[in-house]
Amino acid sequence: FDNQPLKGRRVVVTAGGTKEPIDPVRFLTNRSSGKMGYALAEAALAAGADVTLIAATKRDCSAAIHLVLAPSAKEMLKAVEEAMLDADAFIGAAAVSDFALEKPFDKKVKKTSSDSHLTLDLVQNPDILKTVGTQKKPGQVVIGFAAETNDLLQNAERKLKSKQADMIVANDVLAPSAGFDKDTNQVTLIQANQVPIEIGPKSKTAIAEDIIQQLVTILDGQ
Numbered sequence: 714f715d716n717q718p719l720k721g722r723r724v725v726v727t728a729g730g731t732k733e734p735i736d737p738v739r740f741l742t743n744r745s746s747g748k749m750g751y752a753l754a755e756a757a758l759a760a761g762a763d764v765t766l767i768a769a770t771k772r773d774c775s776a777a778i779h780l781v782l783a784p785s786a787k788e789m790l791k792a793v794e795e796a797m798l799d800a801d802a803f804i805g806a807a808a809v810s811d812f813a814l815e816k817p818f819d820k821k822v823k824k825t826s827s828d829s830h831l832t833l834d835l836v837q838n839p840d841i842l843k844t845v846g847t848q849k850k851p852g853q854v855v856i857g858f859a860a861e862t863n864d865l866l867q868n869a870e871r872k873l874k875s876k877q878a879d880m881i882v883a884n885d886v887l888a889p890s891a892g893f894d895k896d897t898n899q900v901t902l903i904q905a906n907q908v909p910i911e912i913g914p915k916s917k918t919a920i921a922e923d924i925i926q927q928l929v930t931i932l933d934g935q
């Protein structure tokens with residue numbers, strides 16, 4: 714970005730797969746590496762923004778990014794709500810677990826000789842994107858992702874409305890050059906009353922630059 718289009722703007726990005734504790738040594742997680750979210754944070758920084766990256770997965774990043782580690786969905790929600798108090802934009806690239814144990818075991822779960830089954834009772838986690846979308850202040854822009862394995866555009870459009878987002882990055886996670894842990898991605902940008910924009914396949918760095926460019930367009934249009 715030549716002219717620092719996000720100078721003076723605060724951008725909050727989430728990244729990585731959340732870790733939901735089972736007991737002191739185990740957790741439930743998913744395949745997200747954090748690469749997409751970290752690439753977005755770097756692209757926002759390159760565009761001149763003040764960037765807070767709230768990550769469930771630790772990776773290397775520029776020292777100028779405010780990195781907050783938040784392993785579980787509940788920890789991530791708390792950090793996001795605090796960061797959004799004075800932010801201009803939110804980009805939710807994290808793969809947040811939809812479910813967690815209501816009360817993790819406080820000691821390591823042991824095998825028993827009498828029962829070969831273990832049942833974990835899961836309850837729904839808070840929806841971070843939906844919370845940010847429904848609580849957004851005038852001028853704040855909210856961008857979410859939709860990781861889908863089928864009916865990509867329909868599901869993404871449903872998420873655009875239900876989470877009150879300004880844009881959804883629809884990600885077919887089964888496409889060969891796209892999705893979890895890859896260095897490349899292929900996405901479609903969905904906005905209300907606009908023709909979908911297809912991007913890629915190309916590097917997550919290049920995809921992130923296009924998403925940040927679209928964020929600049931939305932912020933400038935307000």
Ligand code: PMT
Nearest residue numbers: 746747748749805808809840841842857858859860893894
């Ligand atoms: O991290 P990488 O390995 O680079 O992989 C990138 C990615 C595939 C994880 C990324 O591109 C992506 O698609 N992220 C969204 C993953 C996801 O959880 O999608 P979803 O369709 O389940 O959720 C929709 C949106 O709601 C997402 O913005 C998600 O962050 C958000 N969400 C979901 C559940 C929840 N409890 N809280 C949320 O905020």
